[in-house]
Amino acid sequence: MKVPSYAMTVLAIVLVFYLLIVGEALLLPLVIAIAIWYLINTLAALFARIEIGKRQLPNALCLVLSFLSFALTLWAIGGFLGGRLDEVMSVIPTYQSNLTTRLENLPFLDMQAYQERGLMQMITELIDLPSYAASLASSFAGVLANGGLIAIYVLFLFLEQGKFDDKISALFTVSGQERDVRKIIDRVRIDIQKYISIKMFTSSLTGLLSYLFLRAVDVDFAGVWGLLIFLLNFIPTVGSIVATVFPAMIALAQADGYTLFVLVLAGIGLLQIAIGNILEPRLMGSSFNLSPIVILLNLGLWGYIWGIPGMFLCVPFLIILTIILSHFPQTRAIAVILSSDGKLRVPADELIDDFEFKASAEALLGPGAPDREA
Numbered sequence: 001m002k003v004p005s006y007a008m009t010v011l012a013i014v015l016v017f018y019l020l021i022v023g024e025a026l027l028l029p030l031v032i033a034i035a036i037w038y039l040i041n042t043l044a045a046l047f048a049r050i051e052i053g054k055r056q057l058p059n060a061l062c063l064v065l066s067f068l069s070f071a072l073t074l075w076a077i078g079g080f081l082g083g084r085l086d087e088v089m090s091v092i093p094t095y096q097s098n099l100t101t102r103l104e105n106l107p108f109l110d111m112q113a114y115q116e117r118g119l120m121q122m123i124t125e126l127i128d129l130p131s132y133a134a135s136l137a138s139s140f141a142g143v144l145a146n147g148g149l150i151a152i153y154v155l156f157l158f159l160e161q162g163k164f165d166d167k168i169s170a171l172f173t174v175s176g177q178e179r180d181v182r183k184i185i186d187r188v189r190i191d192i193q194k195y196i197s198i199k200m201f202t203s204s205l206t207g208l209l210s211y212l213f214l215r216a217v218d219v220d221f222a223g224v225w226g227l228l229i230f231l232l233n234f235i236p237t238v239g240s241i242v243a244t245v246f247p248a249m250i251a252l253a254q255a256d257g258y259t260l261f262v263l264v265l266a267g268i269g270l271l272q273i274a275i276g277n278i279l280e281p282r283l284m285g286s287s288f289n290l291s292p293i294v295i296l297l298n299l300g301l302w303g304y305i306w307g308i309p310g311m312f313l314c315v316p317f318l319i320i321l322t323i324i325l326s327h328f329p330q331t332r333a334i335a336v337i338l339s340s341d342g343k344l345r346v347p348a349d350e351l352i353d354d355f356e357f358k359a360s361a362e363a364l365l366g367p368g369a370p371d372r373e374a
Helices: 005-022 024-048 059-104 111-117 119-126 129-145 147-172 178-216 222-232 238-254 259-284 292-326 332-338 354-365
Strands: none
16 A cells, blocks of 8 residues: 655654654754854864965864864853853842832833732743743753763764765765765855854844943843843844843843833844844845745744754754755745745756655665655
């Protein structure tokens, strides 16, 4: 009895997501290790562009400099947060109490009239600062707890990376697909590198300007909130909103009146709009062409699967998926749906036919390789 191909596809998708959820403890450290390995290699490529006396730096030296730069950056961030995390956590309950009092005293809300219906309890739960801080700290603590496993993965990735090209050649040379596979890999590499570079620049600029602004208006722990804004801007849409509202809530909890709250909300909001909605789209152009609603749904999906780390990784995952789907006639329609305007950068003459990859399977597994329908 033959099972329709679409039923097999749905079953495979369900199985993949089930394995992602069940295997989070094993797969998430591996994905984080791949991301770190890629970032180190990208940084090494930037060092390789440096010329001293018309001679470029050796590849080994570039890799060492990249690794040291990455390690020093993590050490500096960890040291900065470690020195202030206890202070922040100690004042969070005070902020929560002050924030609740400010909301109770808002002139346009008659809290007494709504008290019986639980509005105050709902607002308190919605702005539960200690809970948010504990959740964020727990996510980072979980990543740090897997630091040893992540380091092992990174080590083995560097040991294996010199053999990746040989493996690709061995897998696809027989059926003549090596050129197509390398084209997809290069496209993924270029797009991910561009996305990370632009996002790193815009997030750093937003975090730095936000820190300077918060420092100028005398908000407590301006450096911590600036770093948090930098990190949150890697989460699409929701991250920018939280990065705007959260410092404003801190300002409301810190000050006696509402002037600082309005000032911080307006200032950080304008920075987010100017950089996130004007500068960043101009830098990225139409390179990724991803639908905003698809990005938002993808954010919710990966947030459900892997929590906060999944939110950071959701856009690179979507970019890779769209690139791969756009190269095959059978999946090109899905790539069109994922795109913003339906225009894909892969012309029709560069599409990879399914029968060609079936030939690859037969070359690898023998003439008895199973068909798509079984």
